[in-house]
Amino acid sequence: MRYRQAIALLALVGLFVALYLWLHALGFGGAIKCGASGGCETVQTSQWAVFLGMPVAFYGVVGYLALLVVALAALRPTALAQRTWNLLLLGLATVGVVFTAYLTYVELFLIHAICRWCVGSAVIITLIWIVSLLSLRTPGIRTDHAASRPPRDQPV
């Protein structure tokens, strides 16, 4: 359960990072807050900032939102014992990590600029991937049914 909670919290943070970048790409607000280096502007205005006709940050919003929804759904009492949710979270996180790896390659070797927000998102998705991987290694999830049973008389 703790792994799924951690994924939900990380996905929530990632969602807002991606949301900020997406809203900026749509023209809301002024210059991006990125420190003095200006790397975010370089990345956001490059030809690689748009993927399949949409700003790259849009895919981040969709991805993190999917992870958040799935993680919250996996935290329902009826879903806690089902390991399928862990596999689904790992699958989503893997897609995110692969896409992030591609974007990091583009930043480092094609654009030659690093966006701090993108690095933040890369760290978050990598953590989500590691946590979702760890969640698969745990044995069955304890549902605490035993603890909720009424106490019975024990033989003396």
Add this chain to the structure above:
Amino acid sequence: MNRFNVMVAVLALVLGIGVFALLRTGGGASAAAAGAPPTVVDDGFRGNTLGQETAPVEITEYVDFECPVCASFATIQMPTIKEQLINTGRVRWRFRDYPLPIHKYSRFAAHAAQCAGAQGHYFEMQDQLFAHHQWAQTGKDPSNLFRDLAKAAGVDVQAYDACMEAGRYAQRIEFSRQEGDKLLVDGTPTFYANGKKLEFRRLPGSDDFKALADSIVAHRPQRR
């Protein structure tokens, strides 16, 4: 509601306020010529050019003045390109405006350059805008700075002010942007060589354009 749900709700609220604050404080005051005009009319203008009309290669560059990549290309690569390709008559360079919507002041800067261009100082103003590119990083209203840059570019400031106030070239800039859309400009700078879009796997340098010019010249039909 359990403790975890409360934690998620509080975190979402804090992050939401944070994003809102970032977006609010990111910009400055609105710029006079920042918005796209509601109507667009073709005034026949097709960009400012450098080089000879008879040059065998014409490069069209779609440029955004607030774009840092355009600024670094203009300040680092362009001097060599001018010296080796444009001044030698091999290449003609055409600048077209493509203000990206994510940039608050790029349309304003393009307008400042056009107003300077009306007085024959487009390239001087372009140099000023790219050489003092810090304005693009601060998010502050650059109206006064642009006025100073225009002055430094040799522009008559009174005429410049009138041009900026009237938004005289807003339609021209929007026409150029729409033209860029039709030509599938997907970022800035985007280059075309004799009308053909150039695809680079990395940001191009002067050597890339030298090789391109060599290749076009070598493969052009021989005149008899």
